[in-house]
Amino acid sequence: xxxxxxxxxxxxxxxxxxxxxxxxxxxxxxxxxxxxxxxxxxxxxxxxxxxxxxxxxxxxxxxxxxxxxxxxxxxxxxxxxxxxxxxxxxxxxxxxxxxxxxxxxxxxxxxxxxxxxxxxxxxxxxxxxxxxxxxxxxxxxxxxxxxxxxxxxxxxxxxxxxxxxxxxxxxxxxxxxxxxxxxxxxxxxxxxxxxxxxxxxxxxxxxxxxxxxxxxxxxxxxxxxxxxxxxxxxxxxxxxxxxxxxxxxxxxxxxxxxxxxxxxxxxxxxxxxxxxxxxxxxxxxxxxxxxxxxxxxxxxxxxxxxxxxxx
Amino acid sequence: xxxxxxxxxxxxxxxxxxxxxxxxxxxxxxxxxxxxxxxxxxxxxxxxxxxxxxxxxxxxxxxxxxxxxxxxxxxxxxxxxxxxxxxxxxxxxxxxxxxxxxxxxxxxxxxxxxxxxxxxxxxxxxxxxxxxxxxxxxxxxxxxxxxxxxxxxxxxxxxxxxxxxxxxxxxxxxxxxxxxxxxxxxxxxxxxxxxxxxxxxxxxxxxxxxxxxxxxxxxxxxxxxxxxxxxxxxxxxxxxxxxxxxxxxxxxxxxxxxxxxxxxxxxxxxxxxxxxxxxxxxxxxxxxxxxxxxxxxxxxxxxxxxxxxxxxxxx
Amino acid sequence: xxxxxxxxxxxxxxxxxxxxxxxxxxxxxxxxxxxxxxxxxxxxxxxxxxxxxxxxxxxxxxxxxxxxxxxxxxxxxxxxxxxxxxxxxxxxxxxxxxxxxxxxxxxxxxxxxxxxxxxxxxxxxxxxxxxxxxxxxxxxxxxxxxxxxxxxxxxxxxxxxxxxxxxxxxxxxxxxxxxxxxxxxxxxxxxxxxxxxxxxxxxxxxxxxxxxxxxxxxxxxxxxxxxxxxxxxxxxxxxxxxxxxxxxxx
Numbered sequence: 001x002x003x004x005x006x007x008x009x010x011x012x013x014x015x016x017x018x019x020x021x022x023x024x025x026x027x028x029x030x031x032x033x034x035x036x037x038x039x040x041x042x043x044x045x046x047x048x049x050x051x052x053x054x055x056x057x058x059x060x061x062x063x064x065x066x067x068x069x070x071x072x073x074x075x076x077x078x079x080x081x082x083x084x085x086x087x088x089x090x091x092x093x094x095x096x097x098x099x100x101x102x103x104x105x106x107x108x109x110x111x112x113x114x115x116x117x118x119x120x121x122x123x124x125x126x127x128x129x130x131x132x133x134x135x136x137x138x139x140x141x142x143x144x145x146x147x148x149x150x151x152x153x154x155x156x157x158x159x160x161x162x163x164x165x166x167x168x169x170x171x172x173x174x175x176x177x178x179x180x181x182x183x184x185x186x187x188x189x190x191x192x193x194x195x196x197x198x199x200x201x202x203x204x205x206x207x208x209x210x211x212x213x214x215x216x217x218x219x220x221x222x223x224x225x226x227x228x229x230x231x232x233x234x235x236x237x238x239x240x241x242x243x244x245x246x247x248x249x250x251x252x253x254x255x256x257x258x259x260x261x262x263x264x265x266x267x268x269x270x271x272x273x274x275x276x277x278x279x280x281x282x283x284x285x286x287x288x289x290x291x292x293x294x295x296x297x298x299x300x301x302x303x304x305x306x307x308x309x310x311x
Numbered sequence: 312x313x314x315x316x317x318x319x320x321x322x323x324x325x326x327x328x329x330x331x332x333x334x335x336x337x338x339x340x341x342x343x344x345x346x347x348x349x350x351x352x353x354x355x356x357x358x359x360x361x362x363x364x365x366x367x368x369x370x371x372x373x374x375x376x377x378x379x380x381x382x383x384x385x386x387x388x389x390x391x392x393x394x395x396x397x398x399x400x401x402x403x404x405x406x407x408x409x410x411x412x413x414x415x416x417x418x419x420x421x422x423x424x425x426x427x428x429x430x431x432x433x434x435x436x437x438x439x440x441x442x443x444x445x446x447x448x449x450x451x452x453x454x455x456x457x458x459x460x461x462x463x464x465x466x467x468x469x470x471x472x473x474x475x476x477x478x479x480x481x482x483x484x485x486x487x488x489x490x491x492x493x494x495x496x497x498x499x500x501x502x503x504x505x506x507x508x509x510x511x512x513x514x515x516x517x518x519x520x521x522x523x524x525x526x527x528x529x530x531x532x533x534x535x536x537x538x539x540x541x542x543x544x545x546x547x548x549x550x551x552x553x554x555x556x557x558x559x560x561x562x563x564x565x566x567x568x569x570x571x572x573x574x575x576x577x578x579x580x581x582x583x584x585x586x587x588x589x590x591x592x593x594x595x596x597x598x599x600x601x602x603x604x605x606x607x608x609x610x611x612x613x614x615x616x617x618x619x620x621x622x623x624x625x626x
Numbered sequence: 627x628x629x630x631x632x633x634x635x636x637x638x639x640x641x642x643x644x645x646x647x648x649x650x651x652x653x654x655x656x657x658x659x660x661x662x663x664x665x666x667x668x669x670x671x672x673x674x675x676x677x678x679x680x681x682x683x684x685x686x687x688x689x690x691x692x693x694x695x696x697x698x699x700x701x702x703x704x705x706x707x708x709x710x711x712x713x714x715x716x717x718x719x720x721x722x723x724x725x726x727x728x729x730x731x732x733x734x735x736x737x738x739x740x741x742x743x744x745x746x747x748x749x750x751x752x753x754x755x756x757x758x759x760x761x762x763x764x765x766x767x768x769x770x771x772x773x774x775x776x777x778x779x780x781x782x783x784x785x786x787x788x789x790x791x792x793x794x795x796x797x798x799x800x801x802x803x804x805x806x807x808x809x810x811x812x813x814x815x816x817x818x819x820x821x822x823x824x825x826x827x828x829x830x831x832x833x834x835x836x837x838x839x840x841x842x843x844x845x846x847x848x849x850x851x852x853x854x855x856x857x858x859x860x861x862x863x864x865x866x867x868x869x870x871x872x873x874x875x876x
Contacts, residue, residue, distance in 0.1 A: 025392040025393055028392065030392055031389070031392050034385070034388045034389060034392070037385075037388075038381075038385040038388070041381065134475075135473075136475055137380075137404050137406075139404075139405065139406055139433075149410075150410040172741075176741050176742050176744070177740045177741060177742060178729050178731070178740070178742065179740075181718075181722060181726075181729055181742065182727070184715075184717075184718065185715045185718060185722070185726055185727075188715035188716060188717045188718055189713065189714065189715045189716070191713065192713035192714060192715055192726070193715070193726065193727070195709075195713050196713070196726040196727030196728075197727040197728075198726075198727050222381050225381060225384055225410065226380040226381055226384055226404075226406065226407035226408075226409075227406040227407065227409050227410070227437075228380070228404060228405075228406050228407060230378070230380050230404070232378040233378075233380060233381065235376065235378070235379075251717070255715065255716070255717035255718070256717050273385070274385070274389060277372055277385075277386055277389045278389055278392075278393075280370055280371065280372075282346070282373065283346075283373055283374065283375040284375070286375075287375070
């Protein structure tokens with residue numbers, strides 16, 4: 001596993017080298033921070049995807065949950081700067097957590113397919129976000145909130161710190177705790193995990209709630225960056241997040257996941273987007289590039305025999 | 312395995328040292344909307360052609376979907392790194408580029424709005440001074456539509472844009488304020504810039520008012536929806552006027568399905584924006600905020616006579 | 627006497643899945659159970675592990691009666707079962723599989739942290755595998771192991787519970803010759819450790835290799851109950867085939 005992550009890290013560095021040649025602004029400190037800042041949103045979603053997919057599931061609703069939790073949070077505080085930022089944050093995070101828990105309960109409790117349930121939640125959350133906000137962005141976010149997206153501590157943008165810190169904690173959680181172990185075991189062989197005494201239902205609810213929480217965090221960062229809660233934000237982000245997780249070595253069939261890999265995968269896509277923008281390559285070519293990288297990464301992983309299963 | 316890793320790291324570090332960090336001077340950056348929309352595609356062409364004529368470097372970034380606020384912010388940050396002398400931007404909404412444009416203003420980069428999405432007061436409050444805005448005069452678009460119909464008599468249906476949309480509100484106001492007494496508005500409803508919704512409204516209204524003579528729609532998409540609804544109801548006595556002058560609308564006018572469209576000229580808009588931005592970046596002579604771009608009434612006659620100077624900008 | 631089953635009955639409505647089954651088992655011995663599908667083997671195993679509740683009769687383990695239909699009680703009493711599909715997570719390594727659900731955590735000054743004790747588990751896994759005389763790299767993924775090695779991992783996992791009775795369901799069914807030999811050696815190693823093994827298998831040859839006793843079941847009843855030394859492979863085969871044509875009693 002670690003070998004694979006090392007290899008995609010090399011790919012990331014080679015991409016950086018390529019763009020460094022094509023644009024003399026690419027390897028400046030300012031641009032590197034830009035790349036990390038721009039990647040932080042997808043990065044958080046990709047970490048969530050690694051957990052959920054590793055456990056054999058799938059969460060297609062994260063993009064919508066981003067917008068939904070952001071809108072719900074700010075609706076608590078109409079356009080005014082004196083409203084308590086902690087309250088907004090709490091409502092945002094709670095919304096994402098709760099919506100995710102609903103996903104998990106339906107998937108784990110009623111054994112409904114994750115694809116369908118989260119697809120449904122995708123629509124519902126998006127619809128509710130549009131209803132709550134009357135279809136228009138909500139402006140006038142309080143100062144403290146905007147600072148989260150635009151402020152820096154010690155020269156490092158806060159979104160970057162949130163991304164890296166979350167990645168670190170998630171990495172430990174996945175690889176060094178019972179929770180992470182059991183999540184992967186469920187994705188590998190649910191029946192065996194159940195026989196071993198792992199509470200499948202509880203895990204599923206928790207995992208999807210975690211995914212929802214990370215989506216809410218991404219939503220908070222996104223809205224503070226653009227200074228508005230936009231009900232249309234995050235569209236199609238779930239696909240990019242899943243792509244990043246898979247590039248990073250998470251197996252779509254479950255049982256294998258990597259937080260570091262998901263972060264590298266997100267950075268690969270961030271670097272592609274940033275580098276191609278600096279080269280003035282039209283946006284549509286960027287989409288083609290992302291697709292090629294995804295297929296290449298999966299093929300590469302297969303060829304190296306990352307799949308150890310025989311049966 | 313580790314050797315490859317170290318080699319790559321070394322290689323990249325060397326590159327950091329090798330490349331100079333000074334970016335090119337004298338370029339202009341443009342942040343525009345989704346170019347799958349012909350309006351923006353034409354605008355982009357205008358920017359490129361004008362840049363070629365003026366001999367300046369232009370870096371155009373277009374977002375992939377019209378509502379990608381964060382994506383546009385990322386593009387703005389990247390544009391900033393190249394140290395342009397001016398940034399021409401068509402923001403997704405009133406505030407998404409705030410943090411980036413503030414930094415640009417602090418660097419002394421000239422900020423020019425294109426297509427009129429910026430809210431000047433809100434921008435000033437955020438510490439972003441926009442030099443001027445190059446856009447069509449939405450009120451005038453509505454007024455010209457009214458002028459086109461003035462002198463005739465009959466019942467009119469007005470199809471408005473998305474509620475809360477500033478351009479839509481201004482166009483409808485311009486239309487209504489400039490309309491002759493001889494023309495009566497029997498209904499005025501919003502169709503959210505949507506073709507199907509406009510068609511639905513028309514189908515309903517023509518049954519209520521079989522003697523309807525005219526339809527005015529605040530943009531071409533809705534106007535064409537109205538045209539389809541009329542065709543479905545087998546009515547060919549109603550005249551339809553739209554706004555924008557989009558490629559679809561032009562085709563419909565030439566084929567005789569759409570009566571007229573008050574065209575915006577995105578190519579000309581781009582040309583004027585770039586020329587004025589380039590000039591302003593040099594001499595910083597203040598201009599009035601609203602820099603309106605000429606508009607053109609298009610109908611079959613105009614195309615047949617083909618003697619309008621502005622027609623060259625209809626692309 | 628470790629295990630004593632007396633007059634066990636199990637009815638599903640009017641169907642007698644188990645009909646007056648009695649048998650006994652000593653520690654450190656292997657009991658082979660054979661019989662066709664529907665003979666009642668699985669039902670008997672399920673009653674012992676507590677997945678099913680017997681309708682009548684008793685199961686006594688080491689002189690204490692076993693509560694009926696209680697998987698936790700059966701586990702507590704030291705009864706473990708290894709299913710035919712082994713229940714392994716193929717993408718996890720041997721250590722992870724052995725400790726699945728019972729992972730050890732790092733203790734700091736007597737308090738348990740949420741972090742896993744990776745080194746400790748690896749050491750213990752190595753020991754368990756060693757006791758089974760199996761040569762396996764515990765860092766390998768379970769999916770990369772041979773059938774016999776996977777069986778060893780499943781047994782090692784069961785051993786973590788320190789069972790007194792281990793039930794194995796068709797452990798050699800899908801294995802090649804060499805693998806079968808490995809598994810039979812594993813069973814012998816278990817015997818040496820004083821663990822009683824019930825071996826459910828249709829491969830008479832394997833049973834005759836390691837079992838001390840063999841019972842034949844049909845239609846929920848015990849047809850034969852003999853020491854291995856009292857019978858032979860051919861005799862038993864005949865009994866299994868004949869009874870189908872001549873009737874139940876022999």
